[in-house]
Amino acid sequence: MPPLRRRRTRSSAPGSVIENQRRKFLVPFVGPAFLFYTLLFVLPAIGAVWVSLHKWAGSGPMEFVGLRNYERVINDSQFQAAFVNTLLLLFVAGTAIFVLAFALTMVLRTMWGRSAVRSIIFFPHLINALVFGVLAGFLFNPTGLVNTALGWFGVDNPPLWLAKENIFPLIMATVIFTTTGYYTTIIMAGVDRIPPYLYEDCALAGATPFQRLWHVVIPLTWDVFGTCAILWTLSSIKIFEIIWVFGGSSGAGIPPVESWTSAVYTYVTAFSGQSTPAFGAATASAVISLLLVSVLVVFLRRVFRREAIEF
Amino acid sequence: MSTVARKLAPTLMVAALVALSACGGDTGNATDPGGQGGDSAKPESISYWSHWKEGENQQKVLAEAIAAWEEETGITVEAQWQGRTITQKLTPALNTNNVPDLVDSSFARLAPVLAETGQYASMQPAFEKTLEDDTSVADLIPKKYIEGSGLQIDGEPWMLPYTISSEAIWFNGAQHPELKESPPKTWDEFTALLDDLKAAGEVPLALDGDIGGYNAMWFVSGYVREHGPGSFAELVADESGESWKSDEVRAMAERVEALVQQDVFIDGYNASKFPAQQQEWATNKAALLLNGSWIPTETGTYAAEGFEFASFPMPTEQQDKVYTRTDFIGFAIPSKSDAVDWAADLAAFTLQKEYQEKFASEAKVLPVRDDIEVSPELAGVMSEIEKADAVYQQNDAVSHPGYIEKVFWPIHNELVLGNIGADEFINRMAEAQAQYWQDQS
Numbered sequence: 049m050p051p052l053r054r055r056r057t058r059s060s061a062p063g064s065v066i067e068n069q070r071r072k073f074l075v076p077f078v079g080p081a082f083l084f085y086t087l088l089f090v091l092p093a094i095g096a097v098w099v100s101l102h103k104w105a106g107s108g109p110m111e112f113v114g115l116r117n118y119e120r121v122i123n124d125s126q127f128q129a130a131f132v133n134t135l136l137l138l139f140v141a142g143t144a145i146f147v148l149a150f151a152l153t154m155v156l157r158t159m160w161g162r163s164a165v166r167s168i169i170f171f172p173h174l175i176n177a178l179v180f181g182v183l184a185g186f187l188f189n190p191t192g193l194v195n196t197a198l199g200w201f202g203v204d205n206p207p208l209w210l211a212k213e214n215i216f217p218l219i220m221a222t223v224i225f226t227t228t229g230y231y232t233t234i235i236m237a238g239v240d241r242i243p244p245y246l247y248e249d250c251a252l253a254g255a256t257p258f259q260r261l262w263h264v265v266i267p268l269t270w271d272v273f274g275t276c277a278i279l280w281t282l283s284s285i286k287i288f289e290i291i292w293v294f295g296g297s298s299g300a301g302i303p304p305v306e307s308w309t310s311a312v313y314t315y316v317t318a319f320s321g322q323s324t325p326a327f328g329a330a331t332a333s334a335v336i337s338l339l340l341v342s343v344l345v346v347f348l349r350r351v352f353r354r355e356a357i358e359f
Numbered sequence: 360m361s362t363v364a365r366k367l368a369p370t371l372m373v374a375a376l377v378a379l380s381a382c383g384g385d386t387g388n389a390t391d392p393g394g395q396g397g398d399s400a401k402p403e404s405i406s407y408w409s410h411w412k413e414g415e416n417q418q419k420v421l422a423e424a425i426a427a428w429e430e431e432t433g434i435t436v437e438a439q440w441q442g443r444t445i446t447q448k449l450t451p452a453l454n455t456n457n458v459p460d461l462v463d464s465s466f467a468r469l470a471p472v473l474a475e476t477g478q479y480a481s482m483q484p485a486f487e488k489t490l491e492d493d494t495s496v497a498d499l500i501p502k503k504y505i506e507g508s509g510l511q512i513d514g515e516p517w518m519l520p521y522t523i524s525s526e527a528i529w530f531n532g533a534q535h536p537e538l539k540e541s542p543p544k545t546w547d548e549f550t551a552l553l554d555d556l557k558a559a560g561e562v563p564l565a566l567d568g569d570i571g572g573y574n575a576m577w578f579v580s581g582y583v584r585e586h587g588p589g590s591f592a593e594l595v596a597d598e599s600g601e602s603w604k605s606d607e608v609r610a611m612a613e614r615v616e617a618l619v620q621q622d623v624f625i626d627g628y629n630a631s632k633f634p635a636q637q638q639e640w641a642t643n644k645a646a647l648l649l650n651g652s653w654i655p656t657e658t659g660t661y662a663a664e665g666f667e668f669a670s671f672p673m674p675t676e677q678q679d680k681v682y683t684r685t686d687f688i689g690f691a692i693p694s695k696s697d698a699v700d701w702a703a704d705l706a707a708f709t710l711q712k713e714y715q716e717k718f719a720s721e722a723k724v725l726p727v728r729d730d731i732e733v734s735p736e737l738a739g740v741m742s743e744i745e746k747a748d749a750v751y752q753q754n755d756a757v758s759h760p761g762y763i764e765k766v767f768w769p770i771h772n773e774l775v776l777g778n779i780g781a782d783e784f785i786n787r788m789a790e791a792q793a794q795y796w797q798d799q800s
Contacts, residue, residue: 108476190627208630
């Protein structure tokens with residue numbers, strides 16, 4: 049067995065030929081992307097920060113209020129609850145997704161017909177979240193499919209599935225269901241890269257499945273995990289449409305406050321359609337929540353920063 | 360990644376994250392409310408953004424009117440059938456030069472975006488147009504719609520309604536002919552009826568409890584029908600929140616609490632997804648439904664065979680005066696329009712008898728003119744509007760930023776869904792409202 053070599057993740061030493069070549073291509077390659085990025089993302093983002101310092105209905109006069117919107121939003125118990133929901137999605141649903149994805153990867157690794165199974169578990173990710181929102185009523189209404197099925201087993205008092213306090217746990221379960229397959233596919237690709245002889249070495253050395261997992265599989269897929277964690281963080285904070293359609297908003301209302309995330313809070317503040325838009329408060333909530341999440345991303349990057357193992 | 364790119368990465372990442380959900384915007388324009396946005400020189404075309412989507416019955420009637428107007432004036436109407444999200448598209452558009460000349464939507468949606476931001480042009484030219492028989496538009500619209508309803512600002516109308524909607528307690532007239540003859544008029548008669556229905560083995564009331572606006576009808580309409588248009592808005596405007604502790608509010612909150620305690624709402628109304636419960640009602644699994652005048656068209660496709668839509672107004676102890684919810688759907692002209700007069704002309708054109716009759720007979724909605732015969736399903740609702748001494752809007756036209764959806768609905772939902780009683784409702788409303796106004800100051 050060839051020894052595992054560790055390589056530096058940082059680029060080669062300054063002044064090397066490769067580094068010089070890279071520098072030469074920096075402007076032509078990065079320049080156009082940077083320009084578009086600045087125009088389409090950075091400038092609107094700065095505009096959003098500017099709007100957040102005003103009281104503004106989206107059109108008409110703007111009144112400068114300084115950091116008042118930030119103060120209001122931070123002290124608003126509904127924003128706090130919405131942000132907690134965002135964190136629940138990020139950490140609780142995220143942990144469940146990764147534990148399940150990893151477990152599925154382990155089960156599927158040696159399973160017959162695994163590529164077919166991989167396609168099947170990936171499938172829910174391809175379906176628009178709106179479909180699950182619509183299905184929620186079909187499944188969980190008092191006279192829906194789930195209660196009808198429970199009735200066959202003699203359950204006369206089924207839980208109030210769609211009570212407003214139960215909607216968010218249901219949304220989390222749906223997110224876990226739809227997302228696990230996606231990360232399973234990525235992690236499986238990472239695990240598939242591990243050369244089979246390492247497993248043979250483990251077998252010869254008498255390693256237990258746990259030891260194999262701990263000493264071979266996890267270290268060799270750590271960088272894949274790191275990437276997946278960042279991907280999940282970025283996508284989890286944007287979860288919006290499934291919450292919007294899951295409860296109360298099939299064209300006639302807005303979801304119950306109990307299921308709002310910070311993205312929904314932002315949207316309702318700006319676009320509820322029921323009252324004068326408050327763009328200043330909406331952008332303030334977007335800026336606050338995204339700054340906090342940015343801190344989390346930096347933290348996660350540090351947690352997952354390890355020297356990649358080359359094999 | 361090179362050193363430079365690596366150094367840039369965190370900055371870009373943060374910026375991208377912010378941009379992902381934050382909205383950029385222009386500073387907008389402070390305009391003269393009611394100012395005339397353009398001249399009357401005949402344009403080649405005018406643009407119109409609609410509340411309706413292609414294929415909806417109202418859209419078909421409007422499209423027909425537009426085609427006739429195009430032929431008459433020789434001006435092309437560039438119509439965009441935007442649907443219900445029109446105001447969300449209109450708000451950012453108002454900061455650009457690409458502003459439609461004419462828009463239509465409900466009063467509740469247009470007022471926050473156009474009226475309260477002063478981004479409208481006066482609709483007076485439309486009210487001054489004369490239609491058939493040389494009658495002016497202003498004379499065709501009942502005065503009580505215009506007076507005190509929020510349609511006018513500083514004496515000038517900013518919106519021209521072409522249809523109206525209302526609410527009522529709906530029932531199947533084929534199953535309950537007795538309610539057509541003698542509907543309950545007072546609250547006591549109503550609760551007695553609910554008891555009778557229960558005793559007869561029927562579920563008295565259906566309610567999609569996940570829709571805050573439907574739940575709110577019980578309190579808001581109950582309150583305004585007792586105390587008159589503007590009374591709920593006045594309650595909301597109290598910055599101390601103490602008005603919520605008044606006897607009038609307590610009586611109304613206790614009325615709603617008593618309904619919940621009477622156990623008259625359909626099972627699972629607190630844990631279902633719209634439109635599950637109105638479907639149950641339309642298939643005769645509940646006797647009554649408090650909802651809008653859109654119910655016959657909305658539930659018509661799945662209603663039980665032989666279902667006869669009939670309604671009676673929400674009972675009230677107020678027997679001297681009649682106050683009826685009358686929501687407007689109508690046109691408004693953004694102040695940046697450069698064809699104000701022509702846009703007003705098109706708006707007025709839809710009030711001709713021909714199109715108003717089509718709104719009534721084909722779209723099965725209530726036309727704004729009161730000289731049009733409405734569909735039999737809506738006759739009861741129309742009669743209550745005709746009887747009204749004064750009319751009020753949805754939520755009594757309250758549109759303070761975030762108040763309805765963040766303060767009133769969440770707490771009121773708890774009351775209707777049976778999670779809190781009248782006392783806690785009152786205390787929480789008083790406290791939340793005081794906090795709301797403190798935050799707004």
